[in-house]
Amino acid sequence: MKYRSTRGGMAPQSFSDILLEGLAPDGGLALPERFPAVDADTLESWRALSYAELAAEILRLYIDDIPRDDLLALTRAAYNASVFGSEQIVPLKPLNRGLTLLGLSEGPTLAFKDMAMQFLGQVFEYVLGKRNATLNILGATSGDTGSAAEYALRGKRGVNVFMLSPHGRMSEFQRAQMYSLQDENIHNLALKGVFDDCQDIVKALAGDLDFKSRYRLGAVNSINWARIAAQVVYYFWGWLRATTAAGAQVSFTVPSGNFGNILSGHIARRMGLPIRRLVLATNENNVLEEFFRTGVYRPRSAEQTHATSSPSMDISRASNFERFVFDLVDQDAGKVKACWKQLDETGAFDLSGLKPLFESRYGFVAGASTHADRLATIRQVYEETGVLIDPHTADGVKVGAGHVEEGIPMLVLETALPAKFGETIQEAIGKPAPIPAHLQGLARLPQRVEVMDCDAELVRDYIKRHVAAQA
Numbered sequence: 001m002k003y004r005s006t007r008g009g010m011a012p013q014s015f016s017d018i019l020l021e022g023l024a025p026d027g028g029l030a031l032p033e034r035f036p037a038v039d040a041d042t043l044e045s046w047r048a049l050s051y052a053e054l055a056a057e058i059l060r061l062y063i064d065d066i067p068r069d070d071l072l073a074l075t076r077a078a079y080n081a082s083v084f085g086s087e088q089i090v091p092l093k094p095l096n097r098g099l100t101l102l103g104l105s106e107g108p109t110l111a112f113k114d115m116a117m118q119f120l121g122q123v124f125e126y127v128l129g130k131r132n133a134t135l136n137i138l139g140a141t142s143g144d145t146g147s148a149a150e151y152a153l154r155g156k157r158g159v160n161v162f163m164l165s166p167h168g169r170m171s172e173f174q175r176a177q178m179y180s181l182q183d184e185n186i187h188n189l190a191l192k193g194v195f196d197d198c199q200d201i202v203k204a205l206a207g208d209l210d211f212k213s214r215y216r217l218g219a220v221n222s223i224n225w226a227r228i229a230a231q232v233v234y235y236f237w238g239w240l241r242a243t244t245a246a247g248a249q250v251s252f253t254v255p256s257g258n259f260g261n262i263l264s265g266h267i268a269r270r271m272g273l274p275i276r277r278l279v280l281a282t283n284e285n286n287v288l289e290e291f292f293r294t295g296v297y298r299p300r301s302a303e304q305t306h307a308t309s310s311p312s313m314d315i316s317r318a319s320n321f322e323r324f325v326f327d328l329v330d331q332d333a334g335k336v337k338a339c340w341k342q343l344d345e346t347g348a349f350d351l352s353g354l355k356p357l358f359e360s361r362y363g364f365v366a367g368a369s370t371h372a373d374r375l376a377t378i379r380q381v382y383e384e385t386g387v388l389i390d391p392h393t394a395d396g397v398k399v400g401a402g403h404v405e406e407g408i409p410m411l412v413l414e415t416a417l418p419a420k421f422g423e424t425i426q427e428a429i430g431k432p433a434p435i436p437a438h439l440q441g442l443a444r445l446p447q448r449v450e451v452m453d454c455d456a457e458l459v460r461d462y463i464k465r466h467v468a469a470q471a
């Protein structure tokens with residue numbers, strides 16, 4: 001399987017080549033040359049597989065430069081009971097009103113980002129080892145992504161992580177989670193600024209190409225193809241667990257921000273998985289809901305982006321959306337380029353002419369949820385079922401409930417556990433979310449973090465002091 005760019009300007013590359021890259025050289029995003037088809041018989045033959053075995057079956061369709069046995073060893077190391085708490089890895093949790101949760105948040109950081117990051121950590125170490133290379137991950141986080149990356153890469157050979165976070169602006173739980181890591185290859189830098197300042201510094205340093213190559217900087221952000229591929233697996237898993245017969249249909253609702261999670265659902269559907277609908281749920285930052293309603297994509301500025309009680313969905317632009325647009329315009333890289341040129345020039349592009357296809361061809365529908373919806377949904381689900389859901393999952397439940405159809409299971413992706421967002425839970429049900437037993441001592445652990453002023457040169461110096469330059 002070779003990979004190409006959504007903008008058409010990249011020579012075909014292998015999985016291992018694109019694994020360590022961010023944007024394609026032409027500014028586009030990497031995609032496989034085709035989506036491998038999975039027929040009904042193959043799908044049925046997968047019913048008895050463990051999660052790790054299923055992951056190896058699906059990922060090998062996209063990764064042909066890692067031998068099969070090695071790939072299975074990687075998925076076994078990523079997806080096992082010691083990392084995800086039980087053999088199921090992704091449990092299904094029935095709710096009410098025709099909805100079921102797809103439990104994607106049983107990993108070390110209690111959010112679905114662990115699903116992809118745990119595999120990424122294994123495959124990074126493997127590929128770097130084969131190439132006798134090292135890589136220094138530089139990233140900025142406001143919470144979920146950074147901690148998932150650190151837990152996946154801690155102690156891995158050949159990889160260092162330099163993670164910038166805004167000093168004093170993450171929840172106590174999130175801080176304790178990240179800063180309590182004592183592994184030598186994990187570097188937490190708390191900058192006296194906001195998340196956007198941290199991200200600007202990452203952009204400045206990664207944009208200094210000389211520095212970037214001398215210090216072998218890399219990224220693990222949401223456009224990483226291996227993350228998208230790893231997420232495809234749990235759509236198949238959800239379908240296999242929610243159905244008993246070939247051809248049965250399932251719908252999924254996906255709390256969305258950067259369009260990474262639901263893009264994986266789209267790819268599963270393109271591979272032939274019988275998905276009826278992909279329901280995209282946003283919070284008040286409804287750029288994507290607006291697109292599916294109007295056909296116009298109009299990202300917002302940082303100032304126009306609301307700080308909401310489902311903060312991991314507070315995005316202004318959806319970094320993976322270009323991969324879906326590529327399909328919408330029949331994989332015509334010229335049309336993709338024209339869209340993004342128009343976006344640069346006018347702040348928006350208009351694909352309303354293709355609107356009839358959004359649902360009929362691709363199964364997409366969308367809806368938005370608000371703070372009041374979130375609170376009411378958390379409370380209602382708790383009262384009716386005893387299950388406590390987190391604010392992001394609540395956005396999904398709220399929107400998904402409006403699209404339930406008789407006889408078709410609706411799986412809502414549980415993108416985080418409530419313990420991570422205690423304040424909103426308290427507001428919704430009048431008491432805090434329970435902290436899982438194994439994390440109760442977290443806040444008392446010693447923390448390892450370097451607090452510094454918000455200055456790219458300080459971060460540059462820190463990296464130089466901790467990594468040997470390459471000639």
Ligand SMILES: *Cc1c(COP(=O)(O)O)cnc(C)c1O
Binds near residue numbers: 416
């Ligand atoms: C990252 C995240 C999302 C959004 O996922 P995308 O792939 O960016 O669409 C939703 N909920 C939680 C809890 C997250 O951490």
